[in-house]
Amino acid sequence: MALVERSLLGPGPSNTYPEATAGLAAPLLGHLDPDFLAMLDETGNRLRAVWGTENLRTLPLSGTGSIGMEAAFVNFVRPGDVVVVAVNGLFGERMCDVADRYGAEVVRVDHPWGQPVDVQRVLDAHPSPALVAAVHAETSTGARSDLKHLGTALRERDERTLLLADCVTSIGGEEIALDDWGVDIAYAGTQKCLGVAPGLAPFTVSERAWQRRVERPTTWYLDLGLIGNYVTGGSSGGRAYHHTAPTAMVASLHAGLGRILDEGMPAVAARHREAGAALQDGLREMGLELFASEGHRLSQLTSVVVPEGVNSGDVRKRLLTDYDIEIGGGAGQYANSVWRIGLMGHNARLDRVEMLLGALKRVLG
Numbered sequence: 404m405a406l407v408e409r410s411l412l413g414p415g416p417s418n419t420y421p422e423a424t425a426g427l428a429a430p431l432l433g434h435l436d437p438d439f440l441a442m443l444d445e446t447g448n449r450l451r452a453v454w455g456t457e458n459l460r461t462l463p464l465s466g467t468g469s470i471g472m473e474a475a476f477v478n479f480v481r482p483g484d485v486v487v488v489a490v491n492g493l494f495g496e497r498m499c500d501v502a503d504r505y506g507a508e509v510v511r512v513d514h515p516w517g518q519p520v521d522v523q524r525v526l527d528a529h530p531s532p533a534l535v536a537a538v539h540a541e542t543s544t545g546a547r548s549d550l551k552h553l554g555t556a557l558r559e560r561d562e563r564t565l566l567l568a569d570c571v572t573s574i575g576g577e578e579i580a581l582d583d584w585g586v587d588i589a590y591a592g593t594q595k596c597l598g599v600a601p602g603l604a605p606f607t608v609s610e611r612a613w614q615r616r617v618e619r620p621t622t623w624y625l626d627l628g629l630i631g632n633y634v635t636g637g638s639s640g641g642r643a644y645h646h647t648a649p650t651a652m653v654a655s656l657h658a659g660l661g662r663i664l665d666e667g668m669p670a671v672a673a674r675h676r677e678a679g680a681a682l683q684d685g686l687r688e689m690g691l692e693l694f695a696s697e698g699h700r701l702s703q704l705t706s707v708v709v710p711e712g713v714n715s716g717d718v719r720k721r722l723l724t725d726y727d728i729e730i731g732g733g734a735g736q737y738a739n740s741v742w743r744i745g746l747m748g749h750n751a752r753l754d755r756v757e758m759l760l761g762a763l764k765r766v767l768g
């Protein structure tokens with residue numbers, strides 16, 4: 404089959420940074436090779452920098468973003484624990500499902516899709532849950548929630564509750580300060596604003612959460628204690644084999660993060676803001692309506708209401724076949740009434756904005 408190059412302007416994966424692509428093609432190293440272990444250590448340092456954390460336990464897990472979600476609940480929730488989940492889109496819903504599977508007593512706080520999480524409603528949902536979980540950037544709707552406000556409010560209330568954040572679509576696209584915001588556990592994915600192919604789930608956990616982890620979780624593969632013996636070294640300081648680390652993917656993530664940090668996270672965030680604003684202005688000038696509520700819109704992922712009488716799928720198909728541009732449909736009940744346009748990582752650029760707007764104008768006639 405011929406190799407086709409598409410512009411991936413949907414909700415992810417996005418086109419990779421050239422450095423990340425080169426990282427994938429580098430000569431393969433073994434998972435216990437000292438050079439690879441040094442690269443893994445440096446990858447942890449780079450993740451700490453983009454995430455704004457000093458957490459010792461910061462590592463890429465093998466698997467996509469959902470593996471991060473699974474690892475978070477299975478390692479930090481015991482059967483019967485109260486877990487409050489802020490739901491304002493598909494990924495909040497998925498968190499409820501995953502937490503329920505691991506025996507949590509899930510208290511679900513539903514919000515209209517497209518709106519940010521209401522911190523007061525989350526606080527009012529339960530006086531002292533073991534864990535509160537929220538999605539920072541809801542990819543299903545294009546809305547950002549204020550994790551700083553949520554984390555500060557939770558810490559002010561009591562020291563018991565842990566805060567878990569889904570950063571799959573925010574990492575590498577905006578500035579994040581997990582430690583300042585009081586986030587204890589966070590996971591992400593590589594395929595969005597980090598500009599790396601799908602396949603790893605960056606994960607980080609604070610010391611206070613680590614002290615409260617489940618000692619022997621019901622999963623072997625995602626047991627963070629066992630994985631930690633390989634990634635950070637065991638009690639004897641040595642690196643014990645757990646599973647074969649996907650070394651090519653780690654090399655690619657290492658390179659992608661290097662690219663981001665060379666540019667500087669503030670500049671990368673500004674680039675995403677500039678591209679997102681240009682896209683949203685352009686869409687409004689075309690008479691299109693944006694879906695997520697104003698003031699809470701992501702720059703990296705814009706949700707657009709499909710105009711009356713327009714077939715959502717036909718437009719996406721024409722963009723793909725005539726222009727090699729992929730955009731996303733909506734999620735859940737908005738599958739056919741919303742489009743999702745991503746400008747993530749390497750795609751957060753004005754030339755991509757102009758290309759998409761030009762093609763969309765022609766397709767919509």
Ligand code: PLP
Pocket residue numbers: 414415467468469470494538540541542543569571572592601
């Ligand atoms: N959380 C959010 C906010 C996401 O956008 C996604 C994927 O789009 C996931 C979790 C799940 O990640 P993955 O599809 O990589 O397993």
